[in-house]
Amino acid sequence: NAGVTQTPKFQVLKTGQSMTLQCAQDMNHEYMSWYRQDPGMGLRLIHYSVGAGITDQGEVPNGYNVSRSTTEDFPLRLLSAAPSQTSVYFCASSWGLEASYEQYFGPGTRLTVT
């Protein structure tokens, strides 16, 4: 199993550009989520999904969009990048329908917005 994979590893965007961060898992997990990690802070939840077609907002959803068309994939879209979105982004998944189980994290995408 590859576990949770994320692409790209690094990305530089200009303000106003859009892009999609990819996340995929091969463990047949229903629960998937996106976090951002800023220096000196823990992870903050952006969006999560409890199955295909079902998504909900986390703590910091503004400026981000998600959809879940398959169990395996959970892409995160930045609609119009801003310097405040410079961060490291992590995708995670777990087998339950909630966050109350061990989360498996991807390696992260380091995004810089200039």
Next chain:
Amino acid sequence: SQQGEEDPQALSIQEGENATMNCSYKTSINNLQWYRQNSGRGLVHLILIRSNEREKHSGRLRVTLDTSKKSSSLLITASRAADTASYFCATVAGGTSYGKLTFGQGTILTVHP
């Protein structure tokens, strides 16, 4: 806002010593989880303790939970240089917030050989 607050923010010890990290939280929880993050990597799950449990062990790890004080501690015994990492607590709120895992800001542990 962060649910978990960790203490200390940084901890530096010698190999073989024990390391204790503390986590406090604000609202009732369903469970509390501890994660490790090596520099530049993703998080790795260490241990999960449910609200009706008081203590759990996993290898050299010991986690306690005191729901009356809304706090948890992670003890790493006989630490090794390879334990150098950031450690995070994360909580799942009770009630209907089962979709949301809330992280503390972490403790940076440095173990000197």
